[in-house]
Amino acid sequence: MHLAYGATNCNARAASRLCHERYPERQHSGYKKFITVHRRLAETDMFKTKMHDTGVARTVRTVEFKEEVLQRVADEPSNSTRDVAKNMNTSNASVWRVLHEQQLHPYHFQKVQGITAADYHPRVQFCRWLLDHIIAQPNFLRYVLWTDEASFTRDGIFNSRNSHVWDEENPYAIFPRKHQNVWAGIVDDYLIGPYLLPERLTGPIYLRFLEGVLPELLENVPLNVRQQMWFQHNRAPAHFAVQVRKYLAQRFGHRWIARGGAVFWPPRSPDLTSLDFFLWGHVKSLVYETPVESELDLIGRISPAFEIIQNEDHQFLV
Known part of the structure; x- marks a missing residue:
């Protein structure tokens, strides 16, 4: 040239x-x-x-260079490519190429329920109680109705980091979030629900659900299962209402697991139910498979998602 x-x-x-x-x-x-x-x-x-215009040295991706990049990521998996590149005095693109060649991908952290030191003993105590009943009655888990509620955003997935408003001054724009609360349960190998709850769930509303709606949802469950069925729900405020606890004690006797129940449900323990462990993630992957157009579109996707899961070859309690 x-x-x-x-x-x-x-x-x-x-x-x-x-x-x-x-x-x-x-x-x-x-x-x-x-x-x-x-x-x-x-x-x-x-x-x-010897240096890029940005002040970063050009890099020949030798075997030693690749090994150092991989070692830094292995030592601290949460390291960003920018941090690795800065510490190695190389370009971000060079680090990206090495990681891409090794088929490594960046995955976002998952938000999970925090557990405190005081939660350890109640969780262990509940798990021991459960194991004792399984030992005494191997099919015990088939008679527990595990229940939970999950929120679905009516506006689909909104990423605040990728959305903005252009203006000369900060307009302090807000994005109102609307949620659709969905109840579901699993007993034996039956997926119960879904049932759409109001955004604000109160004790009286929840009691009407237990008295009038839940029996209809359980109609397809064999009678012998319903007769021996245990009821479980988490520690939501509506679940702890006095009238709700009175009804559960009358309806299930000692066979209910909850905050204030005959069997104590430990706090911050969503990982102990199959709904949090399996169901909701699967449902939301089906509901949000394509962008949600409207509130009605979202509601219309929830039941078909449950039908797909019901038709799959699942054994929910395994």
Whole structure:
């Protein structure tokens, strides 16, 4: 390139045409590259600088370099590629290429329920109680109705980090979030529900659900299962209402697991139910498979998602 630049009396456009004529089979840079190469040679006596324009050294991705990148990521998996590149005095792109070649992908952290030190004993106590009943009655889990509620955003998935409002001054724009609460349960190998609850669930509303709706949802469950069935729900405020606890004690006797129940449900323990462990993630992956267009669209997707799961070959309690 520099010889062509000199042969054309430092005419960059003419040098570019000359290179195209002499080497038609090659890929060629634009004419400005000839000027850059000449200036770099004049200033540094080198055709290539040791540093990028950003001040980051050019990197040859040797075996040693790749091993160091992988070792840094293995030592601290939450390291960003920018941090690794900065510490190694290399480019972010070089680090990305190494990780991509090794088929490594960045995964976001999952938000989970925090557990305190005081939660350990109640969780162990409940698990021991459960194991004792399973030992005494191997099919015990088939007679527990595990229940839970989950929220679905009516506006689909909204990413505040990728959404913004252009304005001369901060308009303090807000994005109102609307939720659809959905109840579901699992007993034996039966998936119960879904049932749509109001956004604000109160004790009286929940009691009407237990008295009037739940028996209808359980109609397809064999009678012998319903007669021996235990009821479980979590520690939501509506579940702890006095009238709700009175009803459960009357309806199930000692066979209910809850905050204030005959069997104490430990706090912050969603991982102990199959709904949190399996169901909701699967349902939401089906509901949000494509962008949600409206509130009615969201509601219309929930029941079909449950039907798909019901038709799959699942054994919910395994």
